[in-house]
Structures are given as structure tokens and as C-alpha cells.
Amino acid sequence: MTRVLVVEDDPQLARALVINLQARHYGVDAAPDGATALRLTAVRPPDAVLLDLGLPDMDGVDVIKGLQGWTRAPVLVLSARQSSGEKVSALDAGADDYITKPFSMDELLARLRAAVRRAADLPPVPETTPVETDDFTVDLLAKKVVRGGRDVRLTPTEWNLLEILVTHPGRLVTQKHLLQEVWGLSRSSRTNYLRVYMAQLRRKLEKDPSHPRYLITEPGMGYRFEA
Structure with missing residues (x-):
């Protein structure tokens, strides 16, 4: 059974989400605030998270960052905040999709199914030695990169891109695949995202x-990691 964590401080909306999810045979945990969400994730890891940004105890972006220490489950943000800056902040922090309120329950459930499918297709993090090059080392288990004896600070988005590429060494990873895995289905045509973040990784x-x-870069197609 797919387990979903609903993080929402509005009791009526939280109840509606729980009822609709349970009716479709999802297992559901609900948290009214960020601290409860992080505690539940540590005790019973979810397969996906539905997260409101406007929580009473902490900002949702901080919850996204906290969740990454416990789970690789996709995070779908549900928020009344519609500015592009809010959306970028959430996606950069590691959210997989951003759905503005009010929303259609059918659309939300479709996006949830898509996010769970994408997560199931992700390659497991290899329990192997770090990926080493002449210039830097990528430790997939510790989720860190070392260059010249120093840790390289990567944003969650930069790490997600790099992780996908280094776990497919020598293989072309298409633009569409990278965009869907890192930013979600709704961003699958935003190739400018890739250009910006790949430039940052290269720097x-x-x-x-x-x-x-x-x-x-494989022009017009995607990207490839050569060790």
C-alpha cells in the first residue's frame, strides 16, 4: 500500500485529503505542523508527501529541507502562494511539484500518481564505493561531493541532477527525463532550468x-556523465 503523509494545518482540507486518499486505498498519516511531519517521517517513512507551505510552526520550505534527511519520497507542495519566487524557492529546496490552491482533487490525485511512479523508477542509491574522478569524488551514500580535499556545497536541485547523471555513467540522460525527475511532470519542457543548473554544477x-x-552536453538531447 502506498503511504502518503498529509501536512496541512487547515482541519477541513486535511480531512478532505485524508478521506479522498483513503477512498482510493492509500495509507495516510496526517500532520498539522512541520515538527509533527518530520517526526512521523522518521517513524513511518511515507511514499509521498503532500505539504502546505503555510504551517504554524515553520515555513514549508524548511520542512522540505528537513524531510530530505529522512526520505527520498516525492514532495508535492499545496499552497495558496502563487508568486514565481515562492514556487522557485520550494522547487529549489527539493519539492517535486507545486500545486496552487484551490485545486481540483482529480488533478491532485493524478499528479500524486505520477510522482509516485517517477519515484519508483529512480535507480536505488548504489551501496558501493564513491564515484571518483581525477578532480572530485561523489559519495552517493553520504550525499556529498569532495573536491581538492574540501566539501563542495550543492543545492538540493544541483545534487539531484548530479546523482541521476553519475548513476548512469557514460549514458545519455535526456532533457525530458532530467526535468521530470528533478522538477516534476509540469516542468518537463523547461529546458532553461537545465542550462542554468548544469552551468552551476560545472562552475x-x-x-x-x-x-x-x-x-x-549532447546538443538537443540531454546530458552525459563521463568519469
């Missing part, structure tokens, strides 16, 4: 970002 990891050795 942090490549000796010569303008002539990358490891993070290779």
Missing part, C-alpha cells in the same frame, strides 16, 4: 567550465 566541479570534462 563547482569542472576545472574549465566552458570546456567540461565530466558533465557533457
